[in-house]
Amino acid sequence: MLEGINVRSRVAVYLQVENHVQFAIAAGKLKEGDQLPSVRELSERLGVNPNTIAKSYRDLEVMGLLYTRRGMGVFINKGVQAKCKEECNRKIFSKMYEVVSEAKASGVSKKDLQEIFNSSYSLADDPYGDPPKEILKLAAAKK
Amino acid sequence: MLEGINVRSRVAVYLQVENHVQFAIAAGKLKEGDQLPSVRELSERLGVNPNTIAKSYRDLEVMGLLYTRRGMGVFINKGVQAKCKEECNRKIFSKMYEVVSEAKASGVSKKDLQEIFNSSYSLADDPYGDPPKEILKLAAAKK
Amino acid sequence: MLEGINVRSRVAVYLQVENHVQFAIAAGKLKEGDQLPSVRELSERLGVNPNTIAKSYRDLEVMGLLYTRRGMGVFINKGVQAKCKEECNRKIFSKMYEVVSEAKASGVSKKDLQEIFNSSYSLADDPYGDPPKEILKLAAAKK
Amino acid sequence: MLEGINVRSRVAVYLQVENHVQFAIAAGKLKEGDQLPSVRELSERLGVNPNTIAKSYRDLEVMGLLYTRRGMGVFINKGVQAKCKEECNRKIFSKMYEVVSEAKASGVSKKDLQEIFNSSYSLADDPYGDPPKEILKLAAAKK
């Protein structure tokens, strides 16, 4: 749980945590009633300040995905998988739309783009790690 | 030229302008010797601070894509299309990799993702505008 | 007795228990000499830590509403109904004042507010349970 | 704008700010495009730490009520009045339901409760100030 967070990524840690939790709920890896790691535990594991994690959890609570039992911990709310799936889909659609629009705007052909999509899919692993070197080589070759 | 900039986007305006110019060069829409709108004109059109545009142009000049003729305006350098294509490809690969990784992490099947890719491609138009409503409807339906 | 406690509420469990007992005394449902469920029994029934219930009982004892007979259990003191009524009235006034002030601040008309009051009264049942669905539908309709 | 915040209230300052903004949007006092006071300005005016205000604004952004233009400030989103009205109504319903349920649970008659409602309405002013003394006197008398 939550092991893909990359403190050196340009994406803020608190946002990575939020996304990670949303993805995991959407994918059914986190289910109603599951307890998240405590603020202190997770912050120690990731080597970040507890406030950073607290911020993620607070935001996720505002979104209605978590609830807090004071002194007990933080838990996944009920009925959130559908909501998360929808929200994740929305995000994926938006991002896909963005990258495809950019590709079109820079004159990439659909065929090339489809190839980029395919190689990305086979290599895809960790959303916040740097993209694997293979993919950057493909990009360079593709001139 | 440069009409898709969205001041309400979380992407900084100056970055949107830089990307926009790079895309246009890569796609051959902006060619060696073409003149860009003046800082003042563009800043007024977009309703942003002139410093913002000035920063974009300065960055693009540092990258070697533009040159300035004092009192005359800002112009596209020669031999920049290949360089821009390469750079754009790199960006597109990275983003595609990110969105595909996120989709995987949230449990979206390859088939669904391919569909998302296809609809995005047919609808794709403006990288920074809000995605068209059609696409959000598709996202909602896709639960 | 004490069946309306909601562990997922933001109101602390120990406070809910205290309020519940006070309400019941004020309403005459708990009378002088009545025995309360044991700390262990109640904590198991509600799925909370026994310390939580112990704290409620301790507080209620400090307020003079309960007394403990070691080895026997916890009982309602005598002459507490009037005191509880007064205290409950104070709480109700304060809360009513707060909700009405908020309603005014958000532009709700007196007429609408009176309606909200009426429907609440007809539906009112469990102070800490989620409000019944009917009421939320009314709220949504009331735009 | 935002002058009713009470630093000495038991309600957290950041929550008061959030509620205040939601009420003001619902009531039409804050409209699409309106700029909120800057984090620094408001924090100085209220005598609290800038982080406290930043937290409110962040939450309101997560809720979709605000958007941020980096370096420019924080603005009211479009199409939020309906959403806020609904949300405020929901809150008011829930609170009214809670207080009425409590009143019922403690044996207050509908007639008395209606009176409490009426006096609250005439006195209602500031949601976070202490209730006016008049109302507490009424409560005491009402035994």
Add this chain to the structure above:
DNA sequence: GTGGTCTAGACCACA
């Protein structure tokens, strides 16, 4: 032990 709230203050990105 758990999370909530808040302060003080740094450093960054952006306009």
Add this chain to the structure above:
DNA sequence: GTGGTCTAGACCACA
């Protein structure tokens, strides 16, 4: 000037 992110650390409420 604006907000964003994060650290360090205090003190509180709760279980």
